[in-house]
Amino acid sequence: xxxxxxxxxxxxxxxxxxxxxxxxxxxxxxxxxxxxxxxxxxxxxxxxxxxxxxxxxxxxxxxxxxxxxxxxxxxxxxxxxxxxxxxxxxxxxxxxxxxxxxxxxxxxxxxxxxxxxxxxxxxxxxxxxxxxxxxxxxxxxxxxxxxxxxxxxxxxxxxxxxxxxxxxxxxxxxxxxxxxxxxxxxxxxxxxxxxxxxxxxxxxxxxxxxxxxxxxxxxxxxxxxxxxxxxxxxxxxxxxxxxxxxxxxxxxxxxxxxxxxxxxxxxxxxxxxxxxxxxxxxxxxxxxxxxxxxxxxxxxxxxxxxxxxxxxxxxxxxxxxxxxxxxxxxxxxxxxxxxxxxxxxxxxxxxxxxxxxxxxxxxxxxxxxxxxxxxxxxxxxxxxxxx
Numbered sequence: 135x136x137x138x139x140x141x142x143x144x145x146x147x148x149x150x151x152x153x154x155x156x157x158x159x160x161x162x163x164x165x166x167x168x169x170x171x172x173x174x175x176x177x178x179x180x181x182x183x184x185x186x187x188x189x190x191x192x193x194x195x196x197x198x199x200x201x202x203x204x205x206x207x208x209x210x211x212x213x214x215x216x217x218x219x220x221x222x223x224x225x226x227x228x229x230x231x232x233x234x235x236x237x238x239x240x241x242x243x244x245x246x247x248x249x250x251x252x253x254x255x256x257x258x259x260x261x262x263x264x265x266x267x268x269x270x271x272x273x274x275x276x277x278x279x280x281x282x283x284x285x286x287x288x289x290x291x292x293x294x295x296x297x298x299x300x301x302x303x304x305x306x307x308x309x310x311x312x313x314x315x316x317x318x319x320x321x322x323x324x325x326x327x328x329x330x331x332x333x334x335x336x337x338x339x340x341x342x343x344x345x346x347x348x349x350x351x352x353x354x355x356x357x358x359x360x361x362x363x364x365x366x367x368x369x370x371x372x373x374x375x376x377x378x379x380x381x382x383x384x385x386x387x388x389x390x391x392x393x394x395x396x397x398x399x400x401x402x403x404x405x406x407x408x409x410x411x412x413x414x415x416x417x418x419x420x421x422x423x424x425x426x427x428x429x430x431x432x433x434x435x436x437x438x439x440x441x442x443x444x445x446x447x448x449x450x451x452x453x454x455x456x457x458x459x460x461x462x463x464x465x466x467x468x469x470x471x472x473x474x475x476x477x478x479x480x481x482x483x484x485x486x487x488x489x490x491x492x493x494x495x496x497x498x499x500x501x502x503x504x505x506x507x508x509x510x511x512x513x514x515x516x517x518x519x520x521x
Contacts, residue, residue: 135159135160135191135192135512136159136160136162136189136190136191137154137159137160137161137162137190137191137192137193137194137214138162138163138164138184138185138190138192138193138194139151139154139161139162139163139164139193139194139195140163140164140165140166140193140194140195140199140202141163141164141165142165142195142196142197144196144197144218145218145406145434146196146218146260146262146434147196148407149262149263149266149504150194150196150216150504150508151163152263152266153263153503153504153505153507153508154194154508156505157505157508157509157512159512162188162190164184166180168199168201170201170346171199171200171201171224172200172201172224172227172346172348172349173200173201173204173346174201177201178201178204178205181201181202181205182205182208182209185205185209185211186209190211191212191519192211192212192213192214192236192515192519193206193211193212193213193214194213194214194215194216195213195214195215195216196215196216196217196218197215197217197218197219197222197224197225198215198217198222198224198225198227198230198237199224200224200227200229200230200346200348203227203229203230203232203234203235204229206232206234206235207229207232207234210234210520210521211234211521212234212236212515212519212520212521213232213234213235213236214236214238214511214515215235215236215237215238216238216240216258216511217237217238217239217240217241217244218240218260218434220239220240220241220244220427220428220429220431221244221247221355221359221427222239222244223351223355223356223359223360225237225248225253226349226350226351226355227346227348227349227350228348228350229348230253231252231253233520234520234521235253235254236254236256236514236515236518236519237253237254237255237256238255238256238257238258238511238514239255239256239257239258239431240257240258240259240260240431240432240433241257241428241429241430241431241453242257242430242431242452242453243429243430243431243452244429244430244431245257251350254518256514258507258510258511259431259432259453259457259502259507260431260432260433260434260437260507261437261441261498261502261503261504261506261507262434262437262438262440262441262442262498262504263441263503263504264440264441264442264443264495264498264499264503265499265503267411267415267441267442267443268443268499270408270411271411271412271415271442275412275415275416276416278409278412278413278415278416278417279416279417279418280383280385280399280413280416280417280418281382281383281384281385281417281418281419281481282378282382282383282384282385282417282418282419282420282421282477282481283384283385283387283413283414283417283419283420283421284371284375284384284385284386284387284388284420284421285387285388285404285410285413285414285420285435286371286387286388286423286435287388287389287390288368288371288372288375288388288390288391288394288395289364289365289367289368289371289390289425290368290372290390290391290394292361292364292365292368293360293361293364293365294309294361294362294364294365295365295368297340297341297361300340301340302336305333305336305337305340308333309362312324312325312328312362313362313365313366313369315328316362316366316426317366317369317370317373318469320449320450320468320469321449321450321451321452321468322429323426323427323429325358325362325363325366325426326354326358329354329357329358334353334354334357337353337357338353341353341357341361343356359427363425363426363427364425364427366425366426367423367425367426370423371423372394372395373470374421374423374470374473375395375398375421376394376395376396376397377470377473377474378421378473378474378477379395379396379397379398380397381474381478382477382481383399384397384398384399385398385399385401385413385417386398386399386400386401387401387402387403387404387410387413388400388402388403389402389403410438410442411438411441411442412442414438414439414442414443414444415442415443415444417444417445418445418480418481418487419445419447419477419480419481419487420439420444420445420446420447421447421448422435422436422439422446422447422448422449423448423449424436424448424449424451428451429451430451430452430453431451431453432451432453432454432457433451436448436454436464437498437502439494440463440464440494440495440497440498441495441498441499442495443491443492443495444491444494444495445464445465445480445487445488445490445491445494446464446465446491446494447464447465447466447467447473447476447477447480448464448465448466448467449466449467449468450466450467450468454466457497457501457502458494458497459493461490462490462493463490463493463494463497464490464494465480465490
């Protein structure tokens, strides 16, 4: 197939592009800085001109861009989307119902929701590229060694913290309870059902919902994810990492404020391609804490750690059990106490830890190459393509 890929800052574009080429497809790429993902007349004119001059079987993007969907609809070109964020707010848009739009989401719960809305959506888990990583870093590099590593944001610059001082005492207390309860619930999302009609009716006094004219997002979706979801992630990560740093050597790789984690070894941000795999490979324990906005799927970070031959300890999501065996391929923790106990245990048992890391790597290497994912996407696309 001849496929045009729009490239933006998503980490997995390079692997996707190379994967398509390995499968023998004719791939072209283009880049553009959107002023507005929903409407951008300059971009739409540019893309329309490109599609008028050259024929493609499909346009492919990681995540969804309504401006691209509009052009594809007008130019009769199919548009394939593979999500890496959940929920993808931009996907809640009238243009997502175009017959040209083919959605592949890494989160099964999200797929069910999109289908109930009437969208054409399919499940496709994410993956990383162990072949690339192993080729780039075939040897151990001791100077990257760490006891426990966390790579990611602390989400401390979240909307809820800015909003909280304005809330009524009742709402502040109610949301404090929701946040604490969500942290204590493993692998489930209780935020949405806690946003009752009574609570939602009070929110417009404190929170303004901004969206484009064709957006289908609503107050419940936006507040539960971009406000409360990120606040839960912030509070959980800060609490858990602070507890670990009291008794262990914890290395934090992040753009966030390291002062929030007393005692951590702050090492700043790292490059996804040249540094992050080495950190995962050489750290005794790598941590993943999945944001509650991801309801069932496996985030890209999980695949990245395993593809780097890293030992992974992660919070629970339902789809983990479909692809991995706990305590054989990776380790799951469902509370702070369990995290602390298991970190202590695996730091003292090198052989078990190293065997689990090997099992996880072998599994993603043999069963989850990116070419398999892309083949499945194109097979499904071929069954339902419009043009």
